[in-house]
Amino acid sequence: MSVSTHVVSIPLLRLQLTIRNRKDFLAGLLFAGAGLFFLVVAHGYTLGTASRMGPGFFPFWVGAILALFGLVIAAQSLSARAEVKALPSWHWRGLGWVLGSAAAFGALLESAGLVCSLGVLVALASRASEDFSWRAAAGTAAAIVGISLVVFVWLLKVEIPTWPAILFG
Structure with a gap:
């Protein structure tokens, strides 16, 4: 090309x-x-x-x-010193995984709670990567869940379901 x-x-x-x-x-x-x-x-x-x-x-x-x-x-980008670079092709598969993960998070948050919803979000969004591994996705999910619980639930006291309502009503 x-x-x-x-x-x-x-x-x-x-x-x-x-x-x-x-x-x-x-x-x-x-x-x-x-x-x-x-x-x-x-x-x-x-x-x-x-x-x-x-x-x-x-x-x-x-x-x-x-x-x-x-x-x-x-x-x-208009400068004579700018690197001549074409627009790369779209990675539709990755875009689909990331947008789908955000939609799943929004759909699950009220019923599944923050912990499960964030786990689904990270697992689905991680699939967008060419270097996907379940181990890395689980580690990232654990870190994001931990940080989100500390910041939003304990420090900011945001009233958000933490766990699925079916388990802890």
Whole structure:
């Protein structure tokens, strides 16, 4: 497969852009778009000040920083010094495992509890890796379950089912 640059013309601005690194360009546009989305959503809330933050303060600044990073990344992909790199093909199998694991977690959380739901999430998401092993998935699941229990259940006292309701009613 030959890798080449991609030229985009914007006639309205009489501008011609040479995209050398499509992956970075599209990632930058994605970040900038997400940042602009957060800026628009935060616009409907009170910002407040740094000492008395309103509900829109955090999403506004996260959106602004994300949009700025996205624009910088996209601009760097246009630079003559940027590595010429094509957009890699999608790994649909891995994407399916990761999205499926998130859906399974959401569907199981209320009935199966945090411990079991996180175990399913990690087991399914780990299948997306080319180097999948059950031993690594079990270790990762144990670590994530332990950290989540400490942070969400014991420290933050989030009222979330920990175990399946059928076992501990």
